[in-house]
Amino acid sequence: MKTIDIDLPANGYPVYLGRGLLSEGGCWRRHLGAGDVLIVSNETVAPLYLETLLEALADRSPEVHVLPDGEQYKTVETWQGIIDRLVGMQARRDANLVALGGGVVGDITGFAAASYMRGIRFLQSPTTLLAQVDASVGGKTGVNHERGKNLIGAFHQPATVVIDSATLDTLPAREFNAGLAEVVKYGAICDAPFFDWLEENAGAIVDRDESAIDTLVERSVRNKAEIVRQDEKEAGIRALLNLGHSFGHALESETAYRRFLHGEAVAIGMVTAARLSERRGLCPAGTSTRLVRLLSRFELPVAIPADLDVDALASALSLDKKAVASGLRLVLLHAIGDAAVDSDSHADEIRAALEENRS
Numbered sequence: 001m002k003t004i005d006i007d008l009p010a011n012g013y014p015v016y017l018g019r020g021l022l023s024e025g026g027c028w029r030r031h032l033g034a035g036d037v038l039i040v041s042n043e044t045v046a047p048l049y050l051e052t053l054l055e056a057l058a059d060r061s062p063e064v065h066v067l068p069d070g071e072q073y074k075t076v077e078t079w080q081g082i083i084d085r086l087v088g089m090q091a092r093r094d095a096n097l098v099a100l101g102g103g104v105v106g107d108i109t110g111f112a113a114a115s116y117m118r119g120i121r122f123l124q125s126p127t128t129l130l131a132q133v134d135a136s137v138g139g140k141t142g143v144n145h146e147r148g149k150n151l152i153g154a155f156h157q158p159a160t161v162v163i164d165s166a167t168l169d170t171l172p173a174r175e176f177n178a179g180l181a182e183v184v185k186y187g188a189i190c191d192a193p194f195f196d197w198l199e200e201n202a203g204a205i206v207d208r209d210e211s212a213i214d215t216l217v218e219r220s221v222r223n224k225a226e227i228v229r230q231d232e233k234e235a236g237i238r239a240l241l242n243l244g245h246s247f248g249h250a251l252e253s254e255t256a257y258r259r260f261l262h263g264e265a266v267a268i269g270m271v272t273a274a275r276l277s278e279r280r281g282l283c284p285a286g287t288s289t290r291l292v293r294l295l296s297r298f299e300l301p302v303a304i305p306a307d308l309d310v311d312a313l314a315s316a317l318s319l320d321k322k323a324v325a326s327g328l329r330l331v332l333l334h335a336i337g338d339a340a341v342d343s344d345s346h347a348d349e350i351r352a353a354l355e356e357n358r359s
């Protein structure tokens, strides 16, 4: 087992990584508070892994709340269901919420933990690659509004994150690849040697070589840990983690969250951002080609499908919560491994980059 500390002034915590950790009662017991335990999972993950977690926590007699599966259920209504359950249990402030699942389960459960009685203890066991390398670490929680993604939420750091890499064995290929988009993102924004490593090891990663996957999860979590350590509440550098996300969120909302997985939309968004960066002369020509080549090795989409309307995407972009009044705030690339937040793109340059990145 490896441990990566999320080093924060008031609310730091360990992320544990290893195969079979879900059943390691010790990992959990160290971080559970004295009160009731409610495990939140979903209808896909629960049949696979709930029994193992229930056994590990048997001495705490946890209750279980199972959500329907899908981003379309990342809503206030689903959040309300968890709150109702806690109220029904007469849970007190020393209660614990444990999220077992991907980023959707983690974000909703984290938001319930952030808001119930102004904040109760929250533990995470992420079971998708995307949740292991990104969503479970750093304390962003929330649900979607019909007008935009993650518009309702709070920062609420977990007490611990337990990453059992064996859970990835059952993850469908499309979901695994979507997680790789967020992995590539770390290379693109702040870790050029990692980007090189991903290029060199793409074959082993696609073949799901255990050691390659352990390496990429660990390296991603270390990158995220360092960024969150420097900027817990996204006042500065943490915004770099949004590379590709403004374009990605526009793609997701324009397709009613049904056509693209989050990571797929981010992959297209990162390439669009790279094309805009090149167009603006901020990064060397060829940067977007390198990104396209690596994302394509992971069978990720890289271009905006021709049937999507650029006008609709452009107006969805201005609703993204990363926009600011004075101009669209975007993460752009200066090179692979070097990104910055930028508000100086003209609307016609953004539109041209969207057009250029259509298939």
Ligand code: NAD
Pocket: 042, 044, 045, 048, 069, 070, 071, 074, 101, 102, 103, 104, 105, 107, 127, 128, 129, 130, 131, 134, 135, 136, 137, 138, 139, 140, 141, 150, 167, 168, 169, 170, 171, 172, 175, 178, 262, 263
């Ligand atoms: P997800 O939670 O929908 O999981 C993807 C699918 O995989 C689901 O059908 C799920 O049931 C299934 N699944 C999960 N684990 C499995 C396993 N081990 N075996 C088989 N199937 C499994 O999607 P996701 O990609 O994990 O997360 C996306 C969400 O995360 C989005 O809502 C996004 O906004 C959010 N997110 C949050 C942050 C953050 O910092 N909080 C960061 C990135 C993304």
Ligand code: GLY
Pocket: 134, 135, 137, 138, 140, 234, 238, 241, 242
């Ligand atoms: N996934 C973006 C963040 O955690 O800040």
